[in-house]
Amino acid sequence: MDKITVIGSGLIGSSWAIAFANAGYRVHIYDRDESSFANSERYIRQELASLTSNADEVIQRITYTALLAEALEDAGYVQESIFETLEAKQDIFSAMDALVGEDVILASSSSSIPCSAFSEALGHRAQCLIAHPVNPPHLIPLVEMVPAPWTNASVTEKATLLMNDIGQTPVVVNKEIEGFILNRLQGALLNEAWWLYQEGYASVEVIDKCVRDGLSHRWSFMGPFQTISHNAPGGLVDYAERFRGFNFEIAKSRANPTPWDLDAAKNAAAEVEAIESKMGLDDAVTWRNDMLRSFKQWKSDSSNS
Amino acid sequence: MDKITVIGSGLIGSSWAIAFANAGYRVHIYDRDESSFANSERYIRQELASLTSNADEVIQRITYTALLAEALEDAGYVQESIFETLEAKQDIFSAMDALVGEDVILASSSSSIPCSAFSEALGHRAQCLIAHPVNPPHLIPLVEMVPAPWTNASVTEKATLLMNDIGQTPVVVNKEIEGFILNRLQGALLNEAWWLYQEGYASVEVIDKCVRDGLSHRWSFMGPFQTISHNAPGGLVDYAERFRGFNFEIAKSRANPTPWDLDAAKNAAAEVEAIESKMGLDDAVTWRNDMLRSFKQWKSDSSNS
Numbered sequence: 001m002d003k004i005t006v007i008g009s010g011l012i013g014s015s016w017a018i019a020f021a022n023a024g025y026r027v028h029i030y031d032r033d034e035s036s037f038a039n040s041e042r043y044i045r046q047e048l049a050s051l052t053s054n055a056d057e058v059i060q061r062i063t064y065t066a067l068l069a070e071a072l073e074d075a076g077y078v079q080e081s082i083f084e085t086l087e088a089k090q091d092i093f094s095a096m097d098a099l100v101g102e103d104v105i106l107a108s109s110s111s112s113i114p115c116s117a118f119s120e121a122l123g124h125r126a127q128c129l130i131a132h133p134v135n136p137p138h139l140i141p142l143v144e145m146v147p148a149p150w151t152n153a154s155v156t157e158k159a160t161l162l163m164n165d166i167g168q169t170p171v172v173v174n175k176e177i178e179g180f181i182l183n184r185l186q187g188a189l190l191n192e193a194w195w196l197y198q199e200g201y202a203s204v205e206v207i208d209k210c211v212r213d214g215l216s217h218r219w220s221f222m223g224p225f226q227t228i229s230h231n232a233p234g235g236l237v238d239y240a241e242r243f244r245g246f247n248f249e250i251a252k253s254r255a256n257p258t259p260w261d262l263d264a265a266k267n268a269a270a271e272v273e274a275i276e277s278k279m280g281l282d283d284a285v286t287w288r289n290d291m292l293r294s295f296k297q298w299k300s301d302s303s304n305s
Numbered sequence: 306m307d308k309i310t311v312i313g314s315g316l317i318g319s320s321w322a323i324a325f326a327n328a329g330y331r332v333h334i335y336d337r338d339e340s341s342f343a344n345s346e347r348y349i350r351q352e353l354a355s356l357t358s359n360a361d362e363v364i365q366r367i368t369y370t371a372l373l374a375e376a377l378e379d380a381g382y383v384q385e386s387i388f389e390t391l392e393a394k395q396d397i398f399s400a401m402d403a404l405v406g407e408d409v410i411l412a413s414s415s416s417s418i419p420c421s422a423f424s425e426a427l428g429h430r431a432q433c434l435i436a437h438p439v440n441p442p443h444l445i446p447l448v449e450m451v452p453a454p455w456t457n458a459s460v461t462e463k464a465t466l467l468m469n470d471i472g473q474t475p476v477v478v479n480k481e482i483e484g485f486i487l488n489r490l491q492g493a494l495l496n497e498a499w500w501l502y503q504e505g506y507a508s509v510e511v512i513d514k515c516v517r518d519g520l521s522h523r524w525s526f527m528g529p530f531q532t533i534s535h536n537a538p539g540g541l542v543d544y545a546e547r548f549r550g551f552n553f554e555i556a557k558s559r560a561n562p563t564p565w566d567l568d569a570a571k572n573a574a575a576e577v578e579a580i581e582s583k584m585g586l587d588d589a590v591t592w593r594n595d596m597l598r599s600f601k602q603w604k605s606d607s608s609n610s
Binding site: 217 | 439482495496507512523534552555596599607
């Protein structure tokens with residue numbers, strides 16, 4: 001499996017192309033809109049320059065096409081990364097289904113729509129699964145592998161091995177659910193954050209600092225379960241006995257949820273802009289990617305020490 | 306305000322003593338149980354050895370007493386860090402109220418009980434507030450400052466300045482709520498994590514990796530609001546418009562919560578133990594504190610670069 005096809009040349013598709021090409025794979029990027037290729041190539045060049053001293057060599061492995069059949073020819077693994085609506089996923093997977101053979105794996109970067117929602121009617125449905133990355137995948141290792149009920153077990157296994165091979169950290173989710181694991185965890189925290197902000201308990205900056213300068217210090221190397229097992233003398237069971245009452249109160253207090261208020265979103269957006277301009281940064285995405293690269297290096301150094 | 310009193314010589318109290326003494330303050334630790342002093346001193350010596358080359362000098366600033374009146378004499382700031390039950394907080398705050406003058410600040414490390422629940426009837430209630438740390442405070446900077454409705458504004462201000470002075474990152478919460486901000490955010494994520502685990506969607510290791518190797522990469526330097534503002538082309542408002550439907554579905558799916566199942570806690574505890582022993586570490590707390598120290602150093606280096 002030395003040829004990878006990336007469907008969609010946006011930020012996620014381009015980031016995937018970097019991850020695959022930097023690990024030695026040939027990458028064919030498909031987009032029906034040829035005018036997007038220049039932006040994609042610019043982003044890939046810029047990011048590769050910070051990742052490797054062989055940027056010129058790596059970029060030779062990446063080619064573009066606006067022809068789906070050409071993109072899929074000889075591909076062993078396809079990473080679909082287009083706009084996230086059910087209809088868009090159904091259309092592209094039907095189109096691919098008509099063009100591919102038995103040996104290719106068709107993975108989707110879908111962040112919340114389960115694979116069964118767009119693969120059920122396909123002839124090649126046993127070759128389909130979700131490989132959901134965290135944005136941007138060339139800088140954040142986790143990938144959620146979520147098979148549909150009809151996905152062949154060997155497809156999930158091979159796709160997981162490929163993710164390991166390119167240096168990602170794949171995790172296999174046992175059964176489908178909207179949002180999978182990562183975005184449900186983030187969503188639960190966001191829903192509480194949004195409510196606390198809307199109700200005036202704290203500013204965006206205070207809420208963000210509680211995560212950035214508080215919770216993240218433990219979560220950067222321990223997950224939530226391992227963290228709480230350190231927060232009661234008797235470990236996780238002791239923690240559960242002490243704090244499940246408190247956490248049940250939190251859950252009950254959110255039993256009548258309302259959607260996020262869009263006026264609150266406007267105010268919150270202004271507060272985020274104030275935080276970002278306080279840093280004096282022209283380009284917040286460049287800063288973010290620099291920080292992600294530095295953090296990834298810290299994790300790599302500290303886990304080897 | 307050069308003398309600090311720490312009430313309670315457990316892990317949180319001892320960690321606070323390290324933070325204050327290492328910043329140059331004299332610290333008087335009170336505990337009614339003198340037999341706990343040896344453990345506290347051992348922990349403080351061990352941690353100071355990793356924090357400073359002046360450990361012998363710093364530890365000279367810390368003294369112990371089992372007499373509350375002696376502990377409070379000349380104190381400018383009190384950091385109460387005893388067992389967390391409402392009755393225990395009421396008892397110790399009543400006892401302190403009878404002994405102190407007008408100038409001392411009485412702060413509680415309470416992680417969820419609001420200050421008004423145990424300070425309403427006190428003569429010195431205007432001097433009371435919450436200063437909730439993240440465990441352990443000498444290695445994690447965030448402190449939530451939560452005044453009661455009757456807390457004097459200058460008390461909140463002085464306590465916040467003191468936290469800045471010792472190198473913590475204080476945030477002021479606008480109004481009281483059980484669990485304040487940090488533990489409500491953690492609790493919302495934990496409730497979802499617990500449900501996903503109990504229902505068999507993923508293992509403890511998979512859930513922990515989703516945070517450790519996924520969400521934490523962004524949250525280590527951006528909070529949740531700043532993070533999502535980077536995850537839609539049009540920023541935070543665009544993100545809200547695209548994803549509030551999905552997040553509302555998550556919220557609605559948890560509208561009939563049940564308490565954490567204690568049998569699930571036993572299984573989860575076994576999975577955490579397997580993760581920790583896989584690391585081959587004898588002492589998980591030592592490892593955790595080493596990682597926290599390293600992470601704090603990374604944050605300090607990367608924010609100065």
